[in-house]
Structure formats: C-alpha cells, structure tokens
Amino acid sequence: MSPERAILTVLAATSAISIATGLMLADGSTWPSALLTGLAAGGATLWGLLGWFGRHPQP
Incomplete structure (x- = not known):
C-alpha cells in the first residue's frame, strides 16, 4: 500500500x-x-x- 493510501486510511478511521x-x-x-x-x-x-483499496490497485 502506498504511503498516501495508508495516511488516508488512518485519517478516515480516526475521523x-x-x-x-x-x-x-x-x-x-x-x-x-x-x-x-x-x-x-x-x-x-x-x-x-482496506477492502476497497485491495480491489482497486494503484495505477
């Protein structure tokens, strides 16, 4: 997972x-x-x- 996706995931869960x-x-x-x-x-x-990012690979 890219750092941008990891940061987005953590921020969304925290929010x-x-x-x-x-x-x-x-x-x-x-x-x-x-x-x-x-x-x-x-x-x-x-x-x-995490499921959504797993189904949609990064280009």
Whole structure:
C-alpha cells in the first residue's frame, strides 16, 4: 500500500472514531458506550477502505 493510501486510511478511521464518539456523547450516552460505538465505526471504516483499496490497485 502506498504511503498516501495508508495516511488516508488512518485519517478516515480516526475521523470516524471521533465523530461517532462525539455524537454518542452529545446524545447522552456514557463514555464507555460512546467509545465502543466510536471504535466500531472506526473499525468498519478501516475494513471498508482496506477492502476497497485491495480491489482497486494503484495505477
């Protein structure tokens, strides 16, 4: 994987974790529950991007 794709994947997963955790906390959820939800969102983003990059080779 190229460095650009690796950086994009890490930043997207980190953003998904931050956004999902923030939204859950704003909704009144406890922080452990919000963090678990955020980690699940980040994992799904990571899995999706790695799968997409695996199917679309770099030119």
